[in-house]
Structures are given as structure tokens and as C-alpha cells.
Amino acid sequence: MDLPNDATTRCGHRVLNVLFLFAIGVPTTQRLREITAAKNEDQWQDFKSTLLFRLGNVNVVGSLILASTAAFLTTQPGTSMADWSRPLPYLTLIAAVCLAGNGVGCGTFLLLILTDAQAESLRQLSHHPRELTLALTLIALPTILIGTAGIAIAIALLGGADW
DSSP states (O other), X not given: OOOOXXXXXXXXXXXXXXXXXXXXXXXXXXXXXXXXXXXXXXXXXXXXXXXXXXXXXXXXXXXXXXXXXXXXXXXXXXXXXXXXXXHHHHHHHHHHHHHHHHHHHHHHHHHXXXXXXXXXXXXXXXXXXXXXHHHHHHHHHHHHHHHHHXXXXXXXXXXXXXO
């Protein structure tokens, strides 16, 4: 079995740092351990409140994207200058609905789970890089899905414009 080289390790650390920032707003596992330390209960509660607030905001944005995209899909274009009923815009709007719906669903599930999250669980998880990466990916998923839905809407509207 080959050992990973330095470039692979650096790339892995960068991906992990990006996941940390997208998922929980903390740059490193060391900072996560500081927040989840037994002596920092107040800091943990503030951190958890911030995380729940952020997820709530992401869910609101995702719901707005879902509603506006559904409105585009169910109405005829008012002018030929912006025709979103063409194949490319229409398919990207459908993709945006799917992405936003999944993002809102994941975000709601995470809100329910993270409400009862304990600092000890996250602290133990921070000692296992693979499991931590999977957990961070799941926590970052609503942000990634809803961000991608926003990009899909932009592509649809630009693709439907009559240049």
C-alpha cells in the first residue's frame, strides 16, 4: 500500500479546512476541540446557537429559491426577451428545484439533530478524521446544495435571455 505524499496530504487538509468553514465556521480541529472542551460550556452553547441560526437562514434562503423556481416553472414567460421555457433554462430550473428541495430537507433534518448535539460527541468525533470528514460533509450539504441551486437559477435566467 502506498503512503500518501505531501501534496496529497496538503490537498486533503485544504479540503478538510474548506469543509470546516462551510459546515461549522471553524477553521481547524484544534479550534473545534477548544470550543468543545468540558470547561467551555458557555462557548459551546454560543457556538451551537450560531450554527443553528446559520442553518435556519440557509433553510429560509432555500425555501425562497424553491418557491421562486416553482413560480418560474409554472408560468409562461411574459416576453420573448427572457424565455425560460427553452430546454436549457427549463432543465436548469428543474435542477434548481431538486437541489433546493434536498438542501431544505437536509437543513431541516440537521436542525432537528443539532438541537440535541452534545459537545462531548463532537469532541470525540474530532479524533477520528474520516468520521469527522463525513460528519462535516453532511453538515455542509445544505449550504452546498442551496448554493448550487442559486447558481443553477442564474444559469437558467442567463440562458433564457435573448441576447
